Amino acid sequence: MKETRISDSLISNDDDAGWLVTYADLVTLLLVFFVLLYSISLNEQTRAISALKNIRIQMEDNSFFSEYVDMFDFPDYGSQQITLDERIGLVSRQDSIIRDVNKFIAQNNDSSDLTTFVRMGKIVIRLDGNYVFEQGSAEINKGFIPVLQRLLDIMYDYPDYILNIKGHTDDTPISSEKYESNWELSSARATEVLKYLIRNGVEPERLTATGYGSTLPLVSNSSQENREKNRRVEFVLEKDVY
Secondary structure: OOOHHHHHHHOOOOHHHHHHHHHHHHHHHHHHHHHHHHHHOOHHHHHHHOOOOOHHHHHHHHHOOOOHHHHOOOOOOOOOHHHHHHHHHHHHHHHHHHHHHHHHHHHHHHHHHEEEEOOOOOOEEEEEEHHEEOOOOOOHHHHHHHHHHHHHHHHHHHOEEEEEEEEEHHHOOOOOOOOOHHHHHHHHHHHHHHHHHHOOOOOHHHHEEOOOOOOOOOOOOOHHHHHHHHHHHEEEEEOOOO
Protein backbone atom coordinates (compact mmCIF):
# COMPACT_ATOMS: atom_id res chain seq x y z
CA MET A 1 0.00 0.00 0.00
CA LYS A 2 1.42 3.40 -1.05
CA GLU A 3 1.65 6.13 1.64
CA THR A 4 1.10 9.80 0.86
CA ARG A 5 2.95 12.14 3.20
CA ILE A 6 1.60 15.68 3.49
CA SER A 7 4.99 17.06 4.52
CA ASP A 8 6.57 15.88 1.27
CA SER A 9 3.78 17.51 -0.71
CA LEU A 10 4.24 20.86 1.05
CA ILE A 11 7.99 20.79 0.63
CA SER A 12 7.71 20.03 -3.04
CA ASN A 13 5.36 23.01 -3.55
CA ASP A 14 7.37 25.64 -1.59
CA ASP A 15 8.40 27.38 -4.77
CA ASP A 16 4.79 27.96 -5.75
CA ALA A 17 3.79 29.56 -2.41
CA GLY A 18 5.79 32.80 -2.70
CA TRP A 19 2.61 34.79 -3.19
CA LEU A 20 1.65 34.00 0.42
CA VAL A 21 4.31 36.42 1.68
CA THR A 22 2.87 39.34 -0.26
CA TYR A 23 -0.65 38.28 0.68
CA ALA A 24 0.23 38.19 4.38
CA ASP A 25 1.79 41.65 4.17
CA LEU A 26 -1.30 43.01 2.46
CA VAL A 27 -3.56 41.53 5.13
CA THR A 28 -1.36 43.11 7.81
CA LEU A 29 -1.67 46.53 6.18
CA LEU A 30 -5.42 46.17 5.89
CA LEU A 31 -5.59 45.28 9.58
CA VAL A 32 -3.63 48.40 10.52
CA PHE A 33 -5.87 50.48 8.27
CA PHE A 34 -9.01 49.25 10.01
CA VAL A 35 -7.39 49.96 13.37
CA LEU A 36 -7.00 53.56 12.15
CA LEU A 37 -10.69 53.74 11.21
CA TYR A 38 -11.62 52.33 14.61
CA SER A 39 -9.45 54.91 16.38
CA ILE A 40 -11.04 57.76 14.45
CA SER A 41 -14.54 56.51 15.26
CA LEU A 42 -13.66 56.67 18.96
CA ASN A 43 -12.32 60.19 18.54
CA GLU A 44 -9.06 59.25 20.25
CA GLN A 45 -6.28 61.38 18.84
CA THR A 46 -3.33 59.47 20.28
CA ARG A 47 -4.45 56.14 18.93
CA ALA A 48 -5.25 57.59 15.52
CA ILE A 49 -1.81 59.18 15.18
CA SER A 50 -0.17 55.95 16.33
CA ALA A 51 -2.12 54.02 13.71
CA LEU A 52 -1.02 56.44 10.98
CA LYS A 53 2.58 56.00 12.04
CA ASN A 54 2.21 52.23 12.05
CA ILE A 55 0.89 52.25 8.50
CA ARG A 56 3.90 54.19 7.28
CA ILE A 57 6.34 52.01 9.23
CA GLN A 58 4.77 48.87 7.82
CA MET A 59 5.04 50.22 4.28
CA GLU A 60 8.63 51.40 4.73
CA ASP A 61 9.75 48.07 6.21
CA ASN A 62 8.08 46.02 3.52
CA SER A 63 10.10 45.65 0.34
CA PHE A 64 6.98 45.31 -1.77
CA PHE A 65 5.38 48.59 -0.58
CA SER A 66 8.41 50.72 0.35
CA GLU A 67 8.72 52.32 -3.07
CA TYR A 68 5.09 53.47 -2.92
CA VAL A 69 5.22 55.26 0.47
CA ASP A 70 5.69 58.70 -1.07
CA MET A 71 2.51 58.27 -3.08
CA PHE A 72 0.49 58.60 0.12
CA ASP A 73 -0.17 61.96 1.80
CA PHE A 74 1.04 61.20 5.33
CA PRO A 75 0.85 64.27 7.64
CA ASP A 76 3.78 65.73 9.51
CA TYR A 77 3.27 64.54 13.10
CA GLY A 78 5.14 67.47 14.62
CA SER A 79 4.71 70.94 13.18
CA GLN A 80 1.40 70.19 11.44
CA GLN A 81 -0.54 68.99 14.49
CA ILE A 82 -3.58 71.18 13.82
CA THR A 83 -3.69 70.15 10.18
CA LEU A 84 -3.47 66.50 11.19
CA ASP A 85 -6.32 66.91 13.65
CA GLU A 86 -8.50 68.41 10.94
CA ARG A 87 -7.56 65.77 8.40
CA ILE A 88 -8.54 62.86 10.61
CA GLY A 89 -11.70 64.63 11.83
CA LEU A 90 -10.74 65.14 15.48
CA VAL A 91 -11.14 68.90 15.24
CA SER A 92 -13.85 70.16 12.89
CA ARG A 93 -13.42 73.33 10.86
CA GLN A 94 -16.20 74.87 12.91
CA ASP A 95 -14.48 74.14 16.20
CA SER A 96 -11.22 75.47 14.80
CA ILE A 97 -12.79 78.83 13.89
CA ILE A 98 -14.44 79.17 17.31
CA ARG A 99 -11.14 78.33 18.98
CA ASP A 100 -9.36 81.02 16.95
CA VAL A 101 -11.98 83.65 17.81
CA ASN A 102 -11.98 82.77 21.51
CA LYS A 103 -8.19 82.97 21.54
CA PHE A 104 -8.44 86.46 20.06
CA ILE A 105 -10.99 87.47 22.71
CA ALA A 106 -8.74 86.19 25.50
CA GLN A 107 -5.77 88.16 24.16
CA ASN A 108 -7.65 91.46 23.73
CA ASN A 109 -9.23 93.08 26.74
CA ASP A 110 -10.99 95.56 24.46
CA SER A 111 -13.02 92.67 23.01
CA SER A 112 -15.13 92.13 26.13
CA ASP A 113 -18.22 93.06 24.11
CA LEU A 114 -17.60 90.20 21.67
CA THR A 115 -19.16 86.75 22.00
CA THR A 116 -19.16 83.71 19.74
CA PHE A 117 -21.48 80.70 19.56
CA VAL A 118 -23.07 78.22 17.16
CA ARG A 119 -26.68 78.61 16.03
CA MET A 120 -28.34 76.16 13.63
CA GLY A 121 -24.98 74.92 12.44
CA LYS A 122 -23.63 78.43 11.77
CA ILE A 123 -20.93 80.31 13.66
CA VAL A 124 -22.13 83.63 15.07
CA ILE A 125 -19.76 86.36 16.23
CA ARG A 126 -21.75 89.04 18.03
CA LEU A 127 -20.54 92.52 18.96
CA ASP A 128 -22.08 95.34 20.92
CA GLY A 129 -23.25 97.95 18.42
CA ASN A 130 -21.70 100.80 20.41
CA TYR A 131 -18.33 99.03 20.18
CA VAL A 132 -18.54 99.03 16.39
CA PHE A 133 -20.26 102.38 15.68
CA GLU A 134 -21.06 105.65 17.37
CA GLN A 135 -24.73 106.04 18.22
CA GLY A 136 -26.74 107.02 15.14
CA SER A 137 -23.72 106.65 12.87
CA ALA A 138 -22.45 104.08 10.35
CA GLU A 139 -18.83 105.18 10.60
CA ILE A 140 -16.63 102.36 11.90
CA ASN A 141 -14.92 103.01 15.24
CA LYS A 142 -11.14 102.77 15.22
CA GLY A 143 -11.29 100.42 18.20
CA PHE A 144 -13.21 97.94 16.05
CA ILE A 145 -10.42 97.64 13.44
CA PRO A 146 -8.54 94.82 15.28
CA VAL A 147 -11.72 92.74 15.23
CA LEU A 148 -12.12 93.37 11.51
CA GLN A 149 -8.52 92.28 11.01
CA ARG A 150 -9.29 89.06 12.87
CA LEU A 151 -12.29 88.53 10.58
CA LEU A 152 -10.05 89.07 7.57
CA ASP A 153 -7.68 86.40 8.88
CA ILE A 154 -10.57 83.98 9.29
CA MET A 155 -11.80 84.65 5.75
CA TYR A 156 -8.28 84.05 4.42
CA ASP A 157 -7.69 80.92 6.52
CA TYR A 158 -11.08 79.35 5.78
CA PRO A 159 -11.85 80.03 2.12
CA ASP A 160 -14.69 77.50 2.18
CA TYR A 161 -16.77 79.80 4.42
CA ILE A 162 -19.04 82.71 3.52
CA LEU A 163 -19.96 85.61 5.80
CA ASN A 164 -23.28 87.33 6.37
CA ILE A 165 -23.04 90.68 8.17
CA LYS A 166 -26.21 91.58 10.08
CA GLY A 167 -26.97 95.02 11.53
CA HIS A 168 -29.48 95.48 14.37
CA THR A 169 -30.78 98.53 16.28
CA ASP A 170 -33.10 99.12 19.21
CA ASP A 171 -36.59 100.57 18.79
CA THR A 172 -35.65 104.18 19.47
CA PRO A 173 -36.93 106.13 16.44
CA ILE A 174 -34.30 107.85 14.31
CA SER A 175 -34.85 110.53 11.74
CA SER A 176 -31.96 112.46 10.29
CA GLU A 177 -30.86 113.87 6.97
CA LYS A 178 -28.79 110.75 6.32
CA TYR A 179 -30.98 107.99 7.79
CA GLU A 180 -34.75 108.20 7.79
CA SER A 181 -35.26 105.08 9.91
CA ASN A 182 -33.50 102.28 11.77
CA TRP A 183 -33.78 100.17 8.64
CA GLU A 184 -31.49 102.50 6.73
CA LEU A 185 -29.09 102.85 9.66
CA SER A 186 -28.70 99.10 10.25
CA SER A 187 -28.30 98.45 6.53
CA ALA A 188 -25.68 101.19 6.20
CA ARG A 189 -23.70 99.76 9.12
CA ALA A 190 -23.67 96.24 7.69
CA THR A 191 -22.70 97.61 4.28
CA GLU A 192 -19.80 99.65 5.70
CA VAL A 193 -18.31 96.51 7.23
CA LEU A 194 -18.81 94.64 3.97
CA LYS A 195 -17.01 97.36 2.00
CA TYR A 196 -14.10 97.33 4.45
CA LEU A 197 -13.63 93.58 3.99
CA ILE A 198 -13.81 93.88 0.20
CA ARG A 199 -11.25 96.70 0.19
CA ASN A 200 -8.92 94.39 2.10
CA GLY A 201 -9.13 91.51 -0.32
CA VAL A 202 -12.18 89.38 0.57
CA GLU A 203 -14.07 88.22 -2.53
CA PRO A 204 -17.44 90.05 -2.80
CA GLU A 205 -19.26 86.81 -3.62
CA ARG A 206 -18.38 85.49 -0.16
CA LEU A 207 -20.12 88.39 1.61
CA THR A 208 -23.66 89.60 2.21
CA ALA A 209 -24.91 92.53 4.27
CA THR A 210 -28.39 92.76 5.80
CA GLY A 211 -30.09 95.42 7.93
CA TYR A 212 -32.86 94.31 10.28
CA GLY A 213 -33.53 97.54 12.13
CA SER A 214 -35.30 96.76 15.41
CA THR A 215 -37.26 93.76 14.10
CA LEU A 216 -35.18 91.03 15.81
CA PRO A 217 -34.50 92.17 19.40
CA LEU A 218 -32.63 89.86 21.76
CA VAL A 219 -34.61 91.17 24.71
CA SER A 220 -37.53 93.49 25.27
CA ASN A 221 -36.74 97.17 24.63
CA SER A 222 -38.12 97.98 28.07
CA SER A 223 -34.99 99.61 29.51
CA GLN A 224 -31.83 101.39 28.43
CA GLU A 225 -29.77 98.33 29.34
CA ASN A 226 -31.91 96.11 27.14
CA ARG A 227 -31.73 98.56 24.26
CA GLU A 228 -27.95 98.43 24.45
CA LYS A 229 -28.10 94.65 24.10
CA ASN A 230 -30.32 94.92 21.04
CA ARG A 231 -27.97 97.38 19.32
CA ARG A 232 -25.52 94.90 17.85
CA VAL A 233 -23.71 93.62 14.78
CA GLU A 234 -23.57 89.90 14.04
CA PHE A 235 -21.16 88.09 11.75
CA VAL A 236 -22.57 84.75 10.66
CA LEU A 237 -20.10 82.28 9.15
CA GLU A 238 -21.34 79.25 7.30
CA LYS A 239 -19.92 76.64 4.96
CA ASP A 240 -20.30 77.51 1.31
CA VAL A 241 -22.53 74.83 -0.21
CA TYR A 242 -21.48 75.58 -3.80
